[in-house]
Amino acid sequence: MTSVPDRLRADDLRLSYGAGPVVDGVDLALPAGGITAIIGPNGCGKSTLLRALARLMAPESGVVLLDGTDVQRRPTRDVARELALLPQGASCPDGLTVEDLVARGRYPHRGRWRPWSTQDQEHVDAALEQTNLTDLRDRLVDHLSGGQRQRAWIAMALAQDTQTMLLDEPTTYLDLAHQIEVLDLLARLNHERGRTIVLVLHDLNEAGRYADRIVAMRDGLIAADGPPATVLTQETVERVFGLHCRILHDLDTGAPLVIPSRARSTVRRPTPPGSATADAAGDEAGHGTPTGIDALS
Numbered sequence: 323m324t325s326v327p328d329r330l331r332a333d334d335l336r337l338s339y340g341a342g343p344v345v346d347g348v349d350l351a352l353p354a355g356g357i358t359a360i361i362g363p364n365g366c367g368k369s370t371l372l373r374a375l376a377r378l379m380a381p382e383s384g385v386v387l388l389d390g391t392d393v394q395r396r397p398t399r400d401v402a403r404e405l406a407l408l409p410q411g412a413s414c415p416d417g418l419t420v421e422d423l424v425a426r427g428r429y430p431h432r433g434r435w436r437p438w439s440t441q442d443q444e445h446v447d448a449a450l451e452q453t454n455l456t457d458l459r460d461r462l463v464d465h466l467s468g469g470q471r472q473r474a475w476i477a478m479a480l481a482q483d484t485q486t487m488l489l490d491e492p493t494t495y496l497d498l499a500h501q502i503e504v505l506d507l508l509a510r511l512n513h514e515r516g517r518t519i520v521l522v523l524h525d526l527n528e529a530g531r532y533a534d535r536i537v538a539m540r541d542g543l544i545a546a547d548g549p550p551a552t553v554l555t556q557e558t559v560e561r562v563f564g565l566h567c568r569i570l571h572d573l574d575t576g577a578p579l580v581i582p583s584r585a586r587s588t589v590r591r592p593t594p595p596g597s598a599t600a601d602a603a604g605d606e607a608g609h610g611t612p613t614g615i616d617a618l619s
Contacts, residue, residue, distance in 0.1 A: 335384035362539035402430035406479035427481030469500030
């Protein structure tokens with residue numbers, strides 16, 4: 323039986339900005355049809371890896387393969403028909419309407435001299451409908467709420483009509499309700515439309531709830547890779563984030579819930595001079611008893 327190549331993969335990928343590797347020797351396979359969350363502490367290489375997967379950064383060594391072909395050897399427009407990237411903190415020119423922004427997703431499919439077509443408009447209309455933005459199509463992007471703005475950018479990626487979507491921290495700066503709104507939308511696109519979703523997330527519990535697979539990175543390497551239940555463990559969270567925690571399980575979904583351990587403070591509040599408490603504190607200090615913040619338990 324002939325094996326089908328992974329939709330997107332990185333082989334022995336090394337990425338740097340000139341001062342040493344940010345991603346160092348990473349192997350990662352992303353088959354079609356799943357939701358993969360990439361997690362890890364700040365500066366571990368998550369966003370850099372995503373940029374390389376989207377062909378926005380050339381590797382120092384190693385290769386990124388899209389359907390078995392090196393993305394660096396494929397034309398930019400060709401790759402953009404296959405992959406859509408939503409970068410962190412995306413911005414657009416002032417005065418742009420929602421429909422104008424979404425229409426920009428059609429650029430990879432249009433020739434230099436090809437006019438706007440009925441097919442282009444159908445893709446824009448469908449993207450607006452899927453993201454519940456049809457009634458806001460004439461609204462200025464600047465006038466949208468945070469959740470609406472993120473949905474508009476996702477709609478642009480949908481209009482791009484790719485089967486794979488890469489999103490860098492799509493919930494950053496959103497309140498909890500808008501975070502869930504955006505993640506629910508991505509889950510629907512995956513389940514109902516078969517989109518392959520790869521997203522960088524900071525919230526471990528959101529990753530555990532929405533992802534089929536979690537890739538945990540630290541210091542430019544993959545520290546753990548697998549289903550949420552095998553990655554979000556006490557040992558892995560402590561190793562990757564340096565955070566002591568407890569793992570509970572969502573009663574509705576069974577997804578792991580990461581509960582950070584609470585720091586226990588032994589710092590004493592000031593007490594009036596001459597009081598029994600103050601005298602006792604002075605005695606303890608005189609005997610060299612340490613005070614301060616205990617380590618996380």
